Amino acid sequence: MEPIVIAKNLTKSYIQGLRALDNVSLTVNQGKVLVVMGPSGSGKSTLIRTFNGLETFDRGELNVLGIKIDATHNERKIQKIRKRVGMVFQQFNLFPHLSILENITLAPVHVQKRHQLEAEEYGMYLLNQMGIDSHAKKYPGQLSGGEQQRVAIARALALKPELLLFDEPTSALDPERINEVLDAMRRLAKQGMTMIVVTHEIGFAKDVSDQVLFMDSGKVIETSTPDVFFSNAKHERSRKFLNQLEKH
Amino acid sequence: MKRSRKIFLQFGIFIIVFSLIGILINNLTINLIRTGLGFNFNWLLKPASFALAEHALPYSTSDSYAWALLIGWLNSLKVIVSSLLLATLLGTVIGFARTGSNSLLGLISAGYITIIRQTPLLLQLMFWYFIGFLGLKENVLISIKNIFKISNQGIELTGLTFSSEFSALLFGLGVFTSAYIAEVIRGGILSVPRGQWEAFRSLGLSEQTGLIKIIIPQALPAIIPGLTSQYLNLAKNSTLAIAVGYSDIYAINDTIINQTGRAIECFIILLTSFLFLNLLISNSMEIINKIIINSKKYN
Ligand SMILES: Nc1ncnc2c1ncn2[C@@H]1O[C@H](COP(=O)(O)OP(=O)(O)OP(=O)(O)O)[C@@H](O)[C@H]1O
Ligand SMILES: [Mg+2]
Numbered sequence: 001m002e003p004i005v006i007a008k009n010l011t012k013s014y015i016q017g018l019r020a021l022d023n024v025s026l027t028v029n030q031g032k033v034l035v036v037m038g039p040s041g042s043g044k045s046t047l048i049r050t051f052n053g054l055e056t057f058d059r060g061e062l063n064v065l066g067i068k069i070d071a072t073h074n075e076r077k078i079q080k081i082r083k084r085v086g087m088v089f090q091q092f093n094l095f096p097h098l099s100i101l102e103n104i105t106l107a108p109v110h111v112q113k114r115h116q117l118e119a120e121e122y123g124m125y126l127l128n129q130m131g132i133d134s135h136a137k138k139y140p141g142q143l144s145g146g147e148q149q150r151v152a153i154a155r156a157l158a159l160k161p162e163l164l165l166f167d168e169p170t171s172a173l174d175p176e177r178i179n180e181v182l183d184a185m186r187r188l189a190k191q192g193m194t195m196i197v198v199t200h201e202i203g204f205a206k207d208v209s210d211q212v213l214f215m216d217s218g219k220v221i222e223t224s225t226p227d228v229f230f231s232n233a234k235h236e237r238s239r240k241f242l243n244q245l246e247k248h
Numbered sequence: 249m250k251r252s253r254k255i256f257l258q259f260g261i262f263i264i265v266f267s268l269i270g271i272l273i274n275n276l277t278i279n280l281i282r283t284g285l286g287f288n289f290n291w292l293l294k295p296a297s298f299a300l301a302e303h304a305l306p307y308s309t310s311d312s313y314a315w316a317l318l319i320g321w322l323n324s325l326k327v328i329v330s331s332l333l334l335a336t337l338l339g340t341v342i343g344f345a346r347t348g349s350n351s352l353l354g355l356i357s358a359g360y361i362t363i364i365r366q367t368p369l370l371l372q373l374m375f376w377y378f379i380g381f382l383g384l385k386e387n388v389l390i391s392i393k394n395i396f397k398i399s400n401q402g403i404e405l406t407g408l409t410f411s412s413e414f415s416a417l418l419f420g421l422g423v424f425t426s427a428y429i430a431e432v433i434r435g436g437i438l439s440v441p442r443g444q445w446e447a448f449r450s451l452g453l454s455e456q457t458g459l460i461k462i463i464i465p466q467a468l469p470a471i472i473p474g475l476t477s478q479y480l481n482l483a484k485n486s487t488l489a490i491a492v493g494y495s496d497i498y499a500i501n502d503t504i505i506n507q508t509g510r511a512i513e514c515f516i517i518l519l520t521s522f523l524f525l526n527l528l529i530s531n532s533m534e535i536i537n538k539i540i541i542n543s544k545k546y547n
Pocket of ligand 2: 045
């Protein structure tokens, strides 16, 4: 099995003395889904954002798709990683001044230098996969949150990434819109996409993930299979967190 | 508010303003009659009989006051438009440097903005005129193969020559306004949510492509109004031309008042000239704004 992400002892502080990441190590193999959970402020976003260079780190090593980066934050290597890794954000972050299809074709045309027509054709295929091809000519502001997030997934897929990162993709959605996004993610997992997903959707984690990583105060508390984590978590802190999550 | 009520209100305001102006003019005319000059514009056709160093159209001392005023207005337009271009260019570069990731450039541009904004414009004009241009020796400061030359005679660019007065004004107004424009640009860029930067970066787009395709189009709607007000300020500040002896509309009006004593008429001319100039600027900006808003069909 080929490792896609290998993190070793990642450590980062935004403010001196307060560690957002504290010696985090993990491995994600090809075709696997890792779910990251943890209380607010535990460092989940910081961790997932280091994987495509949106955050720097102070110590440790990172190997993404065979490209090794360290604390020096080599821009050229990060650029290489970004061309092969897609990211989906909590707030969708679609480009409001571009149409849905333009949102999707922008990177293929400007980063991969593909022809506009070819990029549009593939973009329409992706929108169709996400069940939103009828909205191609609309603008992001005209779509519901769930539809926008599916556009964001299609946009991330347009570069044919080998790894997808999700940072709480359903947290900004109305409850009745959550499933349409989770279903799209389920299908991606079934197709063999390697994914790292920060989420508190227990159902999704149970069905789809291969591993659940639980963080607190920047530290990895435990990494378990979902079976173990949700029924018989190894650590007291994990169990406490799950108890609180279920109360909500 | 209903449309009819709005029209009614505007009509009321119009009547009030109009009456106030009427009373004012009435008082002035009475005073004018008392001084024996009367209120009329016939003198405009008499020969001006003063020389003008700088004129975009042919001009001699036997030409009329009206013609001299037109020359002055064109001189104003010339210096305003060229400093506006210089200020926009400089301001954009500095604004981007101020927001960019290079911390040394950021520091330098922050220093530039602070120093320029905390010194009076008049002082800066004097600096450019007396130290910047007249301070130069007879021989040239910069000369690039006779294409571009800076000396105490002003600026020479492929046959086009600009006087020291014009050049000092150009640099003074351009540099002064650029510091404000840089802040407008910076504000516009900062008004674009952080998530937009993260989104284009995560797609592997370069910083340059991201700026052009994603950030600038979204920053422009916030930039245009601020830019317009800086352009209008620049136009008003251009009346300081008189301090370096450049014959703009204000300086020529000043000369005419001294010669003819026709202060009231001259002020009316000056006010209308500036009203016209500022309408020109704000309407052009309005058109640019419309083009930008139309080019993005969203919302
Ligand atoms: N830009 C920043 N500047 C300073 N501190 C930051 C910054 N971003 C995050 N932090 C701090 O780093 C820690 C980890 O934050 P992070 O956003 O990674 O947590 P999280 O697990 O994603 O939380 P949430 O569930 O609320 O999204 C927190 O203490 C947070 O306050
Ligand atoms: Mg987060």
